[in-house]
Amino acid sequence: MEIREIRSDEFSLAWPIFRSVVAMGDSYAYRPDISFEEARALWATAPARTFIAFAEGQVVGCYLLRPNQPGLGDHVANAGYMVAREARGQGIGGLLCEHSMEVARQAGFLAMQFNFVVSSNEVAIRLWKKHGFEIVGRVPKVFRHSSLGLIDVFVMYRLL
Amino acid sequence: MEIREIRSDEFSLAWPIFRSVVAMGDSYAYRPDISFEEARALWATAPARTFIAFAEGQVVGCYLLRPNQPGLGDHVANAGYMVAREARGQGIGGLLCEHSMEVARQAGFLAMQFNFVVSSNEVAIRLWKKHGFEIVGRVPKVFRHSSLGLIDVFVMYRLL
Numbered sequence: 001m002e003i004r005e006i007r008s009d010e011f012s013l014a015w016p017i018f019r020s021v022v023a024m025g026d027s028y029a030y031r032p033d034i035s036f037e038e039a040r041a042l043w044a045t046a047p048a049r050t051f052i053a054f055a056e057g058q059v060v061g062c063y064l065l066r067p068n069q070p071g072l073g074d075h076v077a078n079a080g081y082m083v084a085r086e087a088r089g090q091g092i093g094g095l096l097c098e099h100s101m102e103v104a105r106q107a108g109f110l111a112m113q114f115n116f117v118v119s120s121n122e123v124a125i126r127l128w129k130k131h132g133f134e135i136v137g138r139v140p141k142v143f144r145h146s147s148l149g150l151i152d153v154f155v156m157y158r159l160l
Numbered sequence: 161m162e163i164r165e166i167r168s169d170e171f172s173l174a175w176p177i178f179r180s181v182v183a184m185g186d187s188y189a190y191r192p193d194i195s196f197e198e199a200r201a202l203w204a205t206a207p208a209r210t211f212i213a214f215a216e217g218q219v220v221g222c223y224l225l226r227p228n229q230p231g232l233g234d235h236v237a238n239a240g241y242m243v244a245r246e247a248r249g250q251g252i253g254g255l256l257c258e259h260s261m262e263v264a265r266q267a268g269f270l271a272m273q274f275n276f277v278v279s280s281n282e283v284a285i286r287l288w289k290k291h292g293f294e295i296v297g298r299v300p301k302v303f304r305h306s307s308l309g310l311i312d313v314f315v316m317y318r319l320l
Contacts, residue, residue, distance in 0.1 A: 031231035069276065071191035072304040110310075113299060115275070116229065137297015137315045139273060144232040150270075155297045155315060 001055045001092070003099045011040040013052050014062040014082075018043070021082045025146030027118050028080070032146070043080075051103070053096060060087035063096045065103060068113045077109040077160070093124070097131045104160055111159045118143050119152040132158040161215045161252070163259045171200040173212050174222040174242075178203070181242045185306030187278050188240070192306070203240075211263070213256060220247035223256045225263060228273045237269040237320070241284075253284070257291045264320055271319045278303050279312040292318040 006013055018039050025032045030039070043064045044050040053061040061083040068078035079100045083092045104112055114133065117125060125135075137155035145151050166173055178199050185192045190199070203224045204210040213221040221243040228238035239260045243252045264272055274293065277285060285295075297315030305311050 025232060029229040029231050029233035034231070069189040069302070071189050071194070072185060072306075073189035073276070073302055075304065075310075076302045111301065113302065116233070136299050139296050139315060139317055140319075141271065142229070142233055142236045142273065144235065146232075150235075155299060157299055159300075 001053055003051055003053045005049055005051050008040060008044040011044045013059055014050055017062055017082050017084050027121050029116055053092060060084050061092045061096050063100050065100050075110045077104040077112045079112060093127050094131060101160055109160055114156040117154040117156050119154060120145060120148055128156050161213055163211055163213045165209055165211050168200060168204040171204045173219055174210055177222055177242050177244050187281050189276055213252060220244050221252045221256050223260050225260050235270045237264040237272045239272060253287050254291060261320055269320055274316040277314040277316050279314055280305060280308055288316050
């Protein structure tokens, strides 16, 4: 697998995965019918950076890396990961996470924070814990899950 | 005291307080030298709404109200409050908070979340608790306080 950063004008590489993950309405707060341009603005416009994972010429995953806050909070990174449905169960999420932490360290970030880990997403929570993240907050009923209704989200965090 | 919403092109009413609060570097993550246009984009461009408090013709405080997340998280409001230094200790922060909760309820929000309550800001934490917010998370060392260095922030939350 190769992971590389893409330019904003290459966001169409991420878009099929982005669109299908968001359309599920079970893991990200973005509107399920978000447009390409909205998605590109959020993920691939500075200071946000998008990285893509390729396996055998196919895009199998992507991630977002950015400062979690401006100014006096910009030493903490934020990231979001997406894996193509047909490529799940192969450890790609963990590889994306490790890659993002290394890029974040190189960029000078001191920690990484996830603000919105949906509490029903047990696979993700287990994975982030395995990669050193701990739950530092639980916010009640802040996500309208497409099938489960109003559910909690976790804030997760680790030093880099 | 009168509190009213301002239009984006009236943001200069909020700017003196905004600039002086942010310049302190002890309560908001915004760059202490943030520009007027950046501040206006964050606080007074839809879906963000700015409200101003006047007392005897003077601007004594302002607040931001917006959805804390897009799409499937937009039933939860986020707010930020600023009180002019010379007007502190008069209960204005609490009045702004109550006003914002009423506006949020009328706008259909079901809850309100603060993402970044600086742990050294004891006056604010006590005030939000008094107004029904509870601490639901503590994130380590994510704020570079101008005099205290890296310190924790709280995530606070209440149903409306």
